[in-house]
Amino acid sequence: MYVIVAIVTVAIAYFLYRELYGKRKGLPPGPTPWPIVGNILQLDLKHPEKSLIQWGKQYGPVFTIWIPLPFVIVNDYDLIKETFLKQGDVFAGRPETFIVREFYKGNYGLVFARDELWREQRRFALHVLRDFGVGRNMLEPKILDQARELISILHSTKGPTQLKPALTFAVGNVINTMVVGYAWKFGDSKMEEFRTTLEEALRIGTKPTMLLLELYPWIRYFEPPFNIGLKQMTLINQKLNSFFSEEI
Structure with missing residues (x-):
């Protein structure tokens, strides 16, 4: 009986450590995620910008939130410019989410594609958009x-x-x-x-x-x-x- 209690206690302690601290290693700081739900219950879903502004003041221009997967938030104009303009190809990846798999059968299309498929479809989209007049009068x-x-x-x-x-x-x-x-x-x-x-x-x-x-x-x-x-x-x-x- 005592062995079972000890095993359960250790398992719970490990789970809590992993959820609260372990999985956050190597990521920017941010609000401590709750087990299972992350920061979902702490985020104002009607006005998420309010929560993000508050956390930005608390944790700095780059921080991590969990909803429940980790999202790194860039909350500074110069860093946004550096990230998405000067190093756009580095940060152009797209996650393979449940919704994308369920409704679109994978990372396809200009919005959800990534890596070489994204580059190929981006070239095609720019070519087509130019035919529609984008970049021209x-x-x-x-x-x-x-x-x-x-x-x-x-x-x-x-x-x-x-x-x-x-x-x-x-x-x-x-x-x-x-x-x-x-x-x-x-x-x-x-x-x-x-x-x-x-x-x-x-x-x-x-x-x-x-x-x-x-x-x-x-x-x-x-x-x-x-x-x-x-x-x-x-x-x-x-x-x-x-x-x-x-x-x-």
Whole structure:
């Protein structure tokens, strides 16, 4: 009996040491992660920037958070410039996450690809985008059209207004014009549905239970009865795929 208690005690002590200290070796400092969930419960998921600013003041311009996998946060303009401009190829990798494996069957596409596949697709994307006018004055009229539309929308408001819907509309319409050849009207029901779907995907994707899937994918089998979020994300992904199939 005493041997079993001793073994369990040592196992728990080792687990706690590894979770609280051991796994953090070699990484920048940061808030101490809780066992299993990391810093998820300490992070303000509605306004994560507030938590990141607070931790940046406490731990410096480079720190690590666990949600529950480790993320190194660069919180300084000069370091960001050094990291992503001067050494962009070094830091251009992409993690192979549960969501990427589940919905995209691996690290494919310009957003998720890495290493040589990313370089190859980046070259292809830049070539195609140049044909669409990126880097040339062909794109300028499209941007000016949406800028004028944005100004018109803002002029039509009476008093204080939220800028996000109008700005999202303007930027999205530039992309939409390039990709599918037409622009939405502000307030278009299809545009609003698409925007709402993207926002819902972001909301579901940042749920603590969805973040836990990255480290503990087996919890997917507990939905139902628990609302993990994976089934909702599956429906959203199907909805987006249907939208793109109709448009492209």
